[in-house]
Every structure is written in structure tokens, then in C-alpha cells.
Amino acid sequence: MIAIxxxxxxxxxxxxxxLALAVVFGLWVDNHGVGRRAFGVATTGPTDxxxxxxxxxxxxxxxxxxxxxxxxxxxxxxxxxxxxxxxWTAVALSNLxxxxxxxxVDIDPHIFALSSVSGxxxxxxxxxxxxxxxxxxxxxxxxxxxxxxxxVLGGAVTGLLFPDLLQRFLPxxxxxxxxETLERSWEDAWASIDPTAPSAALMREPFLNLAPRAGEPWRxxxxxxxxxxxxxxxxxxxxxxxxxxxxxxxxFLDSVxxxxxxxxxxxxxxxxxxISPGGTFSAAxxxxxxxxxxxxxxGGYFDGAGAETLREMVRALYAIRARASETDPLDIxxxxxxxHDPDASKPTPALAVNDVxxxxxxxxxxxxxxxxxxxxxxxxxxxxxxxxxxxxxxxxTGEHLYAALVLCKGPMVAGxxxxxxxxxxxxxxxxxxxIENSVIATKPACNAKANAEAIDAVVDRLKR
Numbered sequence: 001m002i003a004i005x006x007x008x009x010x011x012x013x014x015x016x017x018x019l020a021l022a023v024v025f026g027l028w029v030d031n032h033g034v035g036r037r038a039f040g041v042a043t044t045g046p047t048d049x050x051x052x053x054x055x056x057x058x059x060x061x062x063x064x065x066x067x068x069x070x071x072x073x074x075x076x077x078x079x080x081x082x083x084x085x086x087x088w089t090a091v092a093l094s095n096l097x098x099x100x101x102x103x104x105v106d107i108d109p110h111i112f113a114l115s116s117v118s119g120x121x122x123x124x125x126x127x128x129x130x131x132x133x134x135x136x137x138x139x140x141x142x143x144x145x146x147x148x149x150x151x152v153l154g155g156a157v158t159g160l161l162f163p164d165l166l167q168r169f170l171p172x173x174x175x176x177x178x179x180e181t182l183e184r185s186w187e188d189a190w191a192s193i194d195p196t197a198p199s200a201a202l203m204r205e206p207f208l209n210l211a212p213r214a215g216e217p218w219r220x221x222x223x224x225x226x227x228x229x230x231x232x233x234x235x236x237x238x239x240x241x242x243x244x245x246x247x248x249x250x251x252f253l254d255s256v257x258x259x260x261x262x263x264x265x266x267x268x269x270x271x272x273x274x275i276s277p278g279g280t281f282s283a284a285x286x287x288x289x290x291x292x293x294x295x296x297x298x299g300g301y302f303d304g305a306g307a308e309t310l311r312e313m314v315r316a317l318y319a320i321r322a323r324a325s326e327t328d329p330l331d332i333x334x335x336x337x338x339x340h341d342p343d344a345s346k347p348t349p350a351l352a353v354n355d356v357x358x359x360x361x362x363x364x365x366x367x368x369x370x371x372x373x374x375x376x377x378x379x380x381x382x383x384x385x386x387x388x389x390x391x392x393x394x395x396x397t398g399e400h401l402y403a404a405l406v407l408c409k410g411p412m413v414a415g416x417x418x419x420x421x422x423x424x425x426x427x428x429x430x431x432x433x434x435i436e437n438s439v440i441a442t443k444p445a446c447n448a449k450a451n452a453e454a455i456d457a458v459v460d461r462l463k464r
Contacts, residue, residue, distance in 0.1 A: 018041035029168050031177045034256065034279035034296060035264040038176035045206035045259035049241040050312070053320050055112075055212065055221055062109045072331040074111045075222075076316070077307045079338030079377070080118020080300040082272055083152070084407070088435050089116070089123025090148035092337045092405045093453075094141035094441045101367075105462045108135065110333075113221040113240075113313065115306035117299040119425075120337065121184065121224045121269040123148045125203075125262055128210045129221045130188065133199040142194050144262045149432055150189035153425035154313055155181040156275050164277075179276045182425075183263035207265040209251075211239035224269040224305050225299035226252065229278050230292070234302050236309065237268045244286040246316035247309060255284045255291065269299040275425060304337055307375045333458055335373055336404045377437045401461050403454040407438050410446025418446075 035042050038335065057254065063071050078089050100107035116124035126147045130140055137143060159181030166174040191204040202209070212219045224237040228251060234249035236242070237260070242251065252268060253259060260268075267276060278295030299306070314332060321330065409420040412434055421431045437443035439454035 009072075025171050026168065028282055029167065029171065029173050031164070031173045031175060032179060032207075032266065032277045032280045032295075034179075034281045035260040035277065036180065037143035038174060038180060041262035043206055043264070045208060046243075047208070047253040047257070047259055049211060049239060049253075050210060051241050052243070052246055052316055054242050056320055057316060058214065059109075059112050059210060059218055060161070063299050064106070064109060064148060071328070072110055072333060072464075074107070074333045074335060074458070075333045076111060076124075076308045076337065077304045077310055078116035078124050078306045080116075080120050080270070080298065081338070081339050082119040082270075082275075082423050083149070083427050084423055084426050084431070084435070085339065086122030086126075087145065087189060087427055087432060088421075088438070089120045090126060090144045091435055091439060092190050093123065093127045094144050096335075096405075096455050096458060097454045098141060100459045100462065103459050105459055107462065110462060111220040113223060115223040115225065115309045116269060117304055117306045118270045118272065119227045119308075121266045125182075125210065125222060125224070125266050126190070128219055128222050129202055129262065131201075131217075131427040133209055134204060135217065143367075144437075145188050145280065145432075146193055148359070149427055150185070150192070151426040152182060152185035153275075155185035156425060160275075177277060179267060179271070179279060182276050183261065183267055186260075186266055198464060199341045203263045204261050206259040207237065207262045208239060208259050210262060223306065223309055224265050224392065225249075225309060226268045226271065227299050227301040228283060228294040229295040230283070232302065233270070234299070234309070235283070235296050237261070237265045244317075249251045249309065250283065250286055250295070256281050268296055269343065271298045272294065272321070272425070273298065287316050293342050295412075305336060305375050307377065308335065310334065311377050313434070314421035331400070331461065333401045333461055335458060336402070336406075337406065338375075339407050342390065355434070403458050405439070405451050405454055406447045407435060408446040410448075411444050414444045416444070 031038070031079045036226045039045075057364060059073070069154060076093075079085055081088075098105055101217040114124045114128065123144070126144050129147075130137070130144050134140060134143065156178050160401065163175040163181075166335075167173065169178070172371055187201075187203040207222075210219065212221065226235045226237065227233070228235055228250070235252045235255070236247070236249050238261030241251070241254075264282045268279065270276070271278060278297050280293065280295055282291040283294035284291045303309075310407065407421065409418045411417065412419045412430070419430075419434055421427070421435055427435075434445055436449050437445040439451045440448040
């Protein structure tokens with residue numbers, strides 16, 4: 001405003017000049033590099049990871065009864081949806097863990113992988129971080145929910161309106177962007193749980209510190225799904241190194257050639273449109289030579305639930321077991337933590353509205369339908385006629401279980417109006433209470449009874 005007032009007095013078109021400068025500087029000024037720190041050193045580290053075969057062998061050795069015992073593997077797909085998804089993931093995972101402990105079952109060794117998208121990555125990465133730092137803490141659930149429920153919208157908006165906006169009018173890149181302020185919000189949220197603990201800086205440290213390691217209790221493989229702006233393909237920030245013929249997706253850490261902070265890994269899946277920018281990086285195709293500049297977007301553009309990665313992983317595990325001539329059964333439990341039922345339909349919009357917005361409605365509905373299709377495919381892995389006819393698959397597949405923990409719109413009190421947890425980067429106390437009630441069968445929240453039964457079904461499968 002001051003510049004405009006001065007320009008008005010001097011008859012200089014300040015606003016037009018600034019807009020022109022922003023366009024010109026935008027040709028080369030880019031402060032959206034993934035993991036970039038404007039006034040500090042970016043977190044790096046080696047990208048050495050377990051292969052899927054090595055991860056399976058390590059998981060197998062960690063099973064109760066040893067590697068030779070029958071095994072139940074839990075694979076969890078986590079849907080996106082900003083802070084709502086992060087908090088719901090934290091609530092669902094911690095309640096599943098508590099329910100197992102109450103029945104004398106240690107669920108931790110059974111969870112092989114967590115595949116997350118968008119805001120669900122906050123809860124998934126936070127869960128793995130709690131398993132690393134305080135697996136036996138009596139307040140495990142409260143700590144995880146506190147981390148996932150922190151208000152991070154303020155940092156993102158501050159970054160957007162001030163340093164990120166100002167950078168558009170400067171010819172040299174040096175200011176932080178809103179991606180950095182959002183990552184720092186998650187880092188601060190984790191540190192606030194126990195500021196004096198040695199693990200207070202864990203979200204600033206390399207992401208692969210959360211990967212399973214020999215000599216430590218098993219932790220699930222974290223797979224955070226982003227999407228390429230250039231090609232639309234998945235870019236996975238993953239704790240396991242997939243071979244090109246195992247997962248039809250690109251490896252983010254291999255592309256950039258170094259590790260990133262755990263907070264950056266979260267954002268690689270949760271680049272919510274406009275709240276955080278597309279992250280610039282040098283992308284490489286799996287098995288191909290050369291790189292090109294690309295931008296990583298929210299993983300929900302490809303698959304809003306991360307289900308396809310798990311589906312492909314199971315097929316790769318079948319092949320690994322076949323090569324090892326394993327004959328013992330492998331029971332697989334698929335758990336989908338999401339916001340809506342993949343099989344649910346939406347009401348038809350009014351005709352007048354549809355005339356104007358039909359292309360947008362169709363675009364967003366097709367994205368949801370793709371996600372729902374992949375979730376149903378995950379549910380049917382190992383059960384199709386083709387797979388059942390395969391001698392390897394039929395010999396190596398045990399009994400599959402599919403359990404969906406669904407957060408949806410419902411009443412806050414019995415007989416009251418429906419309440420819809422907001423799709424936002426901050427949650428009210430009311431929204432948090434509703435989400436917490438959604439796994440308690442006696443509470444008036446949508447699908448609460450079914451969610452509680454799904455948790456019991458998973459735990460009962462482990463007790464067999």
C-alpha cells in the first residue's frame with residue numbers, strides 16, 4: 001500500500017510494474033525446491049534401504065514364533081484429506097493397537113507396510129515415529145493424537161502471504177516458501193510432545209531413520225505417495241527400495257540422490273492444492289537414464305488411498321515366496337483407513353448447477369472412482385479366478401481379510417443433525433471429539449459401530 005501511494009504521487013504504475021516483475025522473475029526464480037531450507041542446511045543422508053526381499057525376510061524373522069511359524073501380515077492403506085485424515089489415521093491406528101494389547105496381542109510385528117496419501121501421511125509417519133521413540137509409553141495414543149492434531153494451517157498461510165509472496169518480486173531466490181513453513185509446523189508439533197527428549201528433533205532428521213533396522217524391533221515400511229506434475233505417475237518416498245518390476249512407480253529418493261527430512265517426506269504426499277506448492281526436483285524414471293525437472297504434487301491425484309501400491313506389493317511378495325519355495329501360508333489383512341466408503345455413491349446435482357459445473361463434477365468424481373476402484377482391487381487380491389488358478393498363488397496364499405475403518409458424516413449427539421469433519425489443515429475441538437468417537441461403538445458417530453467391529457475382526461484374526 002505504501003509503494004502504491006508513493007507511486008501514485010510520482011505517477012508511476014507501481015502495481016503494474018510489480019506484476020510485470022513477478023512474471024519476468026518467475027521465468028527463473030524458484031524457491032519451491034523439495035526439502036529446501038532458506039536460512040539453514042537442508043536435511044540429507046544416504047538412501048541405502050532394504051529391498052522388498054530383505055524387508056520381507058526381516059519382517060518374517062520378527063514374527064512371534066520365529067520365521068518358520070504361520071504368519072499374518074497387515075497392510076494398511078491410508079486415505080488423504082488434510083488434517084482430518086491425519087487425525088483420523090492417528091485415532092484409528094492407536095485404537096487398533098490398544099484393542100490388540102487389551103486382548104494380549106502385540107500388533108506391531110504384524111504391520112508390514114503403511115501406504116499413505118496426502119494428510120493421512122501425518123498420522124502414518126507419526127505412528128512410525130512413536131514406535132521408534134516411545135513404543136511402550138502409557139500415553140502413546142495421546143502423544144500421537146497431539147502431534148496429528150496440531151494446527152499447521154497458520155504456518156502455511158503465513159508462508160503464503162508473506163515470504164512466499166514477497167519472493168515473487170525479487171530476482172534472487174533466498175526467502176522460505178510455504179512448503180518450508182508447513183514442514184516446520186510439523187517439526188514443531190512433534191517437538192512440542194516432549195521438548196527435552198532426545199527425539200524432539202526427529203521430524204527434522206532423515207526420513208530413513210524411521211525405516212526398519214536390523215537389531216531393532218520391527219517397524220512398518222512407510223510409503224508416502226506423491227504424484228508427478230509432468231506425467232501423473234506416482235513418486236514414492238519409501239522406506240523400502242522397490243525393483244522396477246515390483247512396483248510400477250518412481251522412487252523419489254533415488255531421483256534426488258539423497259534422503260530428506262521426515263517432515264519433507266510427509267509433504268511429498270500431502271501437497272494439498274494451493275496450500276503448499278508443487279515441489280521442484282530432478283525426476284528420474286525407474287530403470288531409465290537421465291533426469292528432467294518435475295514437480296511433486298499431492299499423491300491423491302493418482303490414488304487417494306495408496307491402495308494400488310499395496311496391491312502391487314502383494315503380487316511381488318507372492319513372487320518372492322515362490323522363488324524361496326515357501327510353503328507355509330501367509331494370511332494377509334488389508335486395512336483401509338479412509339473418509340468415505342469406496343462403494344458409496346453421491347447424489348446427483350441439480351440440473352441448473354450441473355449445466356455449469358458438469359466438467360468439474362465429472363473430473364473430481366473420476367478421481368474418486370479411480371481411488372474406489374483401486375481400493376476394491378486391494379480387497380480382491382488373491383481372490384480372483386485368475387490368481388486362484390495360478391499354482392504359486394494358490395499355494396502361497398492364506399486367508400485374506402479386508403477391514404475398512406471409515407470416517408463419515410453423522411450426528412454429534414443421538415438424533416442430532418449430521419456433522420461433517422472439515423477438510424482443512426486445522427481442526428476444532430468438536431471435530432477432534434467426533435473423530436475420536438468414530439471408533440467407539442456406543443458413541444453417536446457415523447459408522448462407529450462398524451469401525452469398532454472392524455478393529456475387533458483384525459485383532460481376532462491375529463489371535464487365531
